[in-house]
Amino acid sequence: MNFAIGQRWVSQAENNLGLGTIIQVDTRFVQVLFPAADETRNYAQDQAPLMRVEFSAGETLSSLEEFKFVVEHVEEMQNTLIYKGKRTDTGEDVSVKEIMLDHHIKLNTPEARLYTGNFDRSQWFSLRMEAHQHKAELESSNLQGLQGARVSLIPHQLFIADTVGKRFAPRVLLADEVGLGKTIEAGLIIHQQLISGRSQRVLLVLPESLQHQWLVEMLRRFNLHFSIFDDQRCQAELETAGEEEDAVSPFDSEQLILISQEWLSRDEKWQKALLQSQWDLVVVDEAHHITPENESTLNNAHSEIQQLYTHVQTIGQQTKGLVLLTATPDQLGHFGHFSRLQLLDPNRFHDYEKFKQEESHYQQIAEIANALVSEQALSSEQYKVLSGLLNDSSSIKNVDDYQASSDKTELAQTLISDLLDRHGTGRIMFRNSRQGIKGFPERSVTPYPLTAPEGYPNGTTFMGLQPETQHDSGVTESFTENNAWWNLDPRVQWLCNFLLENKGEKVLVICAHAETAMKIDDALFEKEGLKSTVFHEGMTIIERDKAAAYFADEENSAQALICSEIGSEGRNFQFAHHLVLFDLPANPDLLEQRIGRLDRIGQTETVKTHVPYLINSAQENLFNWFQNSFNAFEQTSTTARIVAEEFKQQISDVLLNRSEQDTQADLINACHVRNLELKQDVENGRDRLLELNSSGGEKAKQICQEIDEMDDSTELMTYMGRVWDQFGVQQEEKATFSTILHPGEHMLNDHFPSLLEDGMTVCFDRETALSQEDQHFMSWEHPMVIGVLDMLTSGELGNSSVCLLPHKQLAPGTILLEASFVVSTTAPKSLQLHRFLPNTAIRLLLDKNGNNLADKVKQGSLDKMLKNAKKTMSLQLIKALKEEIGVLVEKSEAIAATHATEIKLDAKDKMLTNRQQELNRLTALQKVNPAIRDEEINFLQQQIDNSVKEIEMAQVSLDAIRLIVVTQG
Numbered sequence: 023m024n025f026a027i028g029q030r031w032v033s034q035a036e037n038n039l040g041l042g043t044i045i046q047v048d049t050r051f052v053q054v055l056f057p058a059a060d061e062t063r064n065y066a067q068d069q070a071p072l073m074r075v076e077f078s079a080g081e082t083l084s085s086l087e088e089f090k091f092v093v094e095h096v097e098e099m100q101n102t103l104i105y106k107g108k109r110t111d112t113g114e115d116v117s118v119k120e121i122m123l124d125h126h127i128k129l130n131t132p133e134a135r136l137y138t139g140n141f142d143r144s145q146w147f148s149l150r151m152e153a154h155q156h157k158a159e160l161e162s163s164n165l166q167g168l169q170g171a172r173v174s175l176i177p178h179q180l181f182i183a184d185t186v187g188k189r190f191a192p193r194v195l196l197a198d199e200v201g202l203g204k205t206i207e208a209g210l211i212i213h214q215q216l217i218s219g220r221s222q223r224v225l226l227v228l229p230e231s232l233q234h235q236w237l238v239e240m241l242r243r244f245n246l247h248f249s250i251f252d253d254q255r256c257q258a259e260l261e262t263a264g265e266e267e268d269a270v271s272p273f274d275s276e277q278l279i280l281i282s283q284e285w286l287s288r289d290e291k292w293q294k295a296l297l298q299s300q301w302d303l304v305v306v307d308e309a310h311h312i313t314p315e316n317e318s319t320l321n322n323a324h325s326e327i328q329q330l331y332t333h334v335q336t337i338g339q340q341t342k343g344l345v346l347l348t349a350t351p352d353q354l355g356h357f358g359h360f361s362r363l364q365l366l367d368p369n370r371f372h373d374y375e376k377f378k379q380e381e382s383h384y385q386q387i388a389e390i391a392n393a394l395v396s397e398q399a400l401s402s403e404q405y406k407v408l409s410g411l412l413n414d415s416s417s418i419k420n421v422d423d424y425q426a427s428s429d430k431t432e433l434a435q436t437l438i439s440d441l442l443d444r445h446g447t448g449r450i451m452f453r454n455s456r457q458g459i460k461g462f463p464e465r466s467v468t469p470y471p472l473t474a475p476e477g478y479p480n481g482t483t484f485m486g487l488q489p490e491t492q493h494d495s496g497v498t499e500s501f502t503e504n505n506a507w508w509n510l511d512p513r514v515q516w517l518c519n520f521l522l523e524n525k526g527e528k529v530l531v532i533c534a535h536a537e538t539a540m541k542i543d544d545a546l547f548e549k550e551g552l553k554s555t556v557f558h559e560g561m562t563i564i565e566r567d568k569a570a571a572y573f574a575d576e577e578n579s580a581q582a583l584i585c586s587e588i589g590s591e592g593r594n595f596q597f598a599h600h601l602v603l604f605d606l607p608a609n610p611d612l613l614e615q616r617i618g619r620l621d622r623i624g625q626t627e628t629v630k631t632h633v634p635y636l637i638n639s640a641q642e643n644l645f646n647w648f649q650n651s652f653n654a655f656e657q658t659s660t661t662a663r664i665v666a667e668e669f670k671q672q673i674s675d676v677l678l679n680r681s682e683q684d685t686q687a688d689l690i691n692a693c694h695v696r697n698l699e700l701k702q703d704v705e706n707g708r709d710r711l712l713e714l715n716s717s718g719g720e721k722a723k724q725i726c727q728e729i730d731e732m733d734d735s736t737e738l739m740t741y742m743g744r745v746w747d748q749f750g751v752q753q754e755e756k757a758t759f760s761t762i763l764h765p766g767e768h769m770l771n772d773h774f775p776s777l778l779e780d781g782m783t784v785c786f787d788r789e790t791a792l793s794q795e796d797q798h799f800m801s802w803e804h805p806m807v808i809g810v811l812d813m814l815t816s817g818e819l820g821n822s823s824v825c826l827l828p829h830k831q832l833a834p835g836t837i838l839l840e841a842s843f844v845v846s847t848t849a850p851k852s853l854q855l856h857r858f859l860p861n862t863a864i865r866l867l868l869d870k871n872g873n874n875l876a877d878k879v880k881q882g883s884l885d886k887m888l889k890n891a892k893k894t895m896s897l898q899l900i901k902a903l904k905e906e907i908g909v910l911v912e913k914s915e916a917i918a919a920t921h922a923t924e925i926k927l928d929a930k931d932k933m934l935t936n937r938q939q940e941l942n943r944l945t946a947l948q949k950v951n952p953a954i955r956d957e958e959i960n961f962l963q964q965q966i967d968n969s970v971k972e973i974e975m976a977q978v979s980l981d982a983i984r985l986i987v988v989t990q991g
């Protein structure tokens with residue numbers, strides 16, 4: 023070894039000493055100062071466990087003078103090195119003697135770590151390489167964001183999430199019928215957007231009563247931690263930031279934020295701050311609340327329109343993604359529905375009259391769709407219409423071929439898909455119905471006619487129709503001033519008896535008003551000592567959640583939950599099978615919302631609705647109307663709302679004000695007939711097209727199947743088992759697919775990603791995860807797995823290793839160099855390039871002549887044959903083989919560069935094919951469907967250009983090396 027004063031060396035035996043400097047050299051000894059550790063060592067020159075440190079062009083170094091610079095070339099002077107390059111801060115040319123290098127420089131490249139004896143056990147190398155491969159597979163997977171949610175694989179939900187989540191700017195209305203899983207669809211879309219990097223900041227705007235439920239659903243199903251922001255939180259954020267209120271938005275402190283609709287429309291102070299913050303995606307639940315007052319206000323910018331509508335409109339305009347959820351898009355009128363479509367796409371939906379006109383043609387299109395679905399030849403009229411609708415030359419040819427061909431299957435699918443693309447609300451609205459999605463429980467209803475005590479008023483108890491005259495209890499003001507109605511009203515005693523007869527059964531009771539709910543709750547306790555609790559708008563969110571939890575608990579809990587109308591929206595009570603409607607709303611959508619609390623995915627029994635009413639009361643009339651005109655208790659009726667609107671005046675006169683029985687029967691019959699007509703229209707009409715678009719058909723089944731196959735693979739379980747072993751995480755088998763984890767006493771790092779201090783149970787089986795909520799569902803998308811893969815691919819752990827290969831046929835001392843290279847880009851996540859060019863690992867296995875044996879000897883089988891070498895032996899081997907290793911590394915770099923060129927070309931091809939196809943499709947579609955925005959097309963074109971540039975600039979770098987030395991077998 024040629025030592026000279028001022029040279030930099032490291033100790034192979036004690037690599038924690040940092041970068042050493044030779045301070046004295048005599049004939050036999052050399053003295054080295056390690057300033058970072060404040061230690062000096064003397065070594066015999068011929069046995070010094072030292073490794074010379076030399077840097078090369080391209081590396082970034084720190085100088086003792088506290089600046090960084092990039093080495094451009096290296097000169098030698100009197101046996102020491104001078105690094106010439108440019109400062110990273112000022113760009114100035116610098117010349118730095120090696121003695122002036124920072125003592126703390128980390129030698130963490132694979133080669134530096136190998137030569138300085140700072141290598142890892144062979145298992146780390148394997149885990150690291152596999153981590154790169156898994157990460158690349160995940161990033162390029164079509165199912166990214168869909169696999170990791172703790173949800174049952176329900177085709178229509180996954181289809182919607184897949185279709186919408188992949189869009190650059192999802193602007194959609196999720197309008198599945200009550201309880202079909204819109205929250206889950208929205209969660210999947212958010213999850214997919216976040217995991218793929220399309221969105222980073224998400225805002226949820228929800229009714230106050232649903233805040234906590236969403237918070238819990240997002241966390242337990244998607245591992246997404248949302249934070250509720252209200253006055254208190256905003257104020258606290260400002261105080262923490264210590265800034266003037268105008269200078270900073272409190273909303274910038276978190277990425278995933280949840281606010282209530284009530285707060286948004288109420289609190290002017292924070293509205294401005296909310297708009298100052300940049301959002302990628304805004305999701306609004308129960309979006310039928312977001313409605314302009316009336317048609318004229320929408321068209322007149324100066325009118326006072328509803329606060330909430332204005333706020334959502336403003337946020338929606340400056341946010342690229344907007345997802346609205348409602349089970350009852352028409353609940354507050356058809357114009358409201360139009361106005362929400364307008365929020366999503368103001369260019370496409372700018373004229374209400376035109377929209378109505380378009381809707382009237384949907385029936386014709388739907389008839390064509392029906393013919394295509396059943397693969398029947400089109401009538402001449404249908405042929406003419408379809409050719410007119412799909413009027414580009416290739417589609418017209420498809421229509422002709424369809425008519426002429428005997429095997430119509432494939433062409434039918436193409437034409438349906440074109441039709442969906444180009445007409446109606448196809449691209450922005452999704453609506454599934456129970457009729458289309460099978461497997462829901464039955465619904466039954468039982469009326470309980472009760473005789474009112476003499477003199478007891480039988481006034482209206484309906485929401486909305488006569489609010490000024492109705493009292494909470496449903497009886498008139500004058501009456502309740504003098505008497506406690508709940509002592510007289512036979513419905514209360516009936517409810518007591520019902521609960522006593524059904525001990526052990528959970529019962530959800532819904533009435534219109536908070537006051538009524540509270541009185542019923544008191545009465546149940548006073549009369550029979552029954553355990554019930556209330557849920558109404560007068561309670562704080564925490565009180566409501568506590569009440570819902572008290573009702574949901576299995577032991578020591580409330581048998582009944584008495585809700586005011588707010589309990590009828592969004593909440594999950596499907597663990598109960600009995601619903602008591604203490605009064606009836608006059609709005610059929612509201613009735614459906616109420617029943618929808620129990621009639622939801624996850625309901626295991628028939629939903630039993632019980633309706634106690636007073637004989638000869640308006641409620642009796644309403645019951646008969648719902649039952650006989652629409653069968654609305656036992657079936658979802660999407661048309662009842664329209665009938666209710668058409669007959670609004672008669673309903674008020676005849677049903678609510680209780681005119682003659684004959685007149686009532688006539689009205690009920692007229693509504694029934696009208697409902698049948700509308701149902702027929704709907705059956706023939708637009709819903710067919712909408713449902714075709716929403717359920718996803720075969721594509722949806724295929725997505726489920728693919729996720730199912732991923733679930734069945736044991737690869738993740740095996741990989742994570744090895745990871746936990748290596749890191750020292752304590753594992754205890756709980757069941758075949760479940761493991762209890764605890765931080766181990768000798769864990770490699772103090773911190774292991776997402777491992778809870780007190781331990782946690784993880785499971786690899788979807789069914790178990792769904793039934794046992796205390797277990798964490800492990801998937802490739804679980805934060806622990808993502809954290810582990812990130813940790814293994816970004817740090818230095820495993821990037822350098824030495825091991826032995828005992829082998830009978832190979833000559834001892836033969837060396838192999840296993841090298842892993844990574845092709846990567848620095849493209850922004852929003853470009854979505856990882857779908858085509860994820861960080862791709864290239865594995866090479868070079869023999870001593872530089873031949874690549876990687877294809878012949880797979881990593882898994884090689885791993886099984888390798889043994890770790892003792893540290894002293896490894897050091898000797900490295901010292902002896904340093905030159906050979908250097909030559910092999912150079913050769914591997916040349917081979918990797920060739921591979922990288924192929925990978926980049928392939929990625930470019932894939933990207934161009936995919937994006938060009940989409941661009942062509944959108945450009946063609948835009949000619950016939952203004953729903954395609956210019957912005958989308960420009961964006962796609964720009965993405966293509968930038969993607970080409972980024973792919974061309976992708977770098978290949980050495981990520982890890984493993985020196986393998988053959989020993990006698």
Ligand SMILES: Nc1ncnc2c1ncn2[C@@H]1O[C@H](COP(=O)(O)OP(=O)(O)OP(=O)(O)O)[C@@H](O)[C@H]1O
Nearest residue numbers: 173174200201202203204205206349592594622623
């Ligand atoms: N894929 C799924 N896996 C497991 N549970 C599900 C799934 N989809 C829906 N659920 C459960 O079914 C119930 C209804 O789902 P969700 O709340 O998403 O419906 P919704 O359409 O939003 O209802 P609403 O119209 O009442 O707001 C919830 O309890 C939800 O957790």
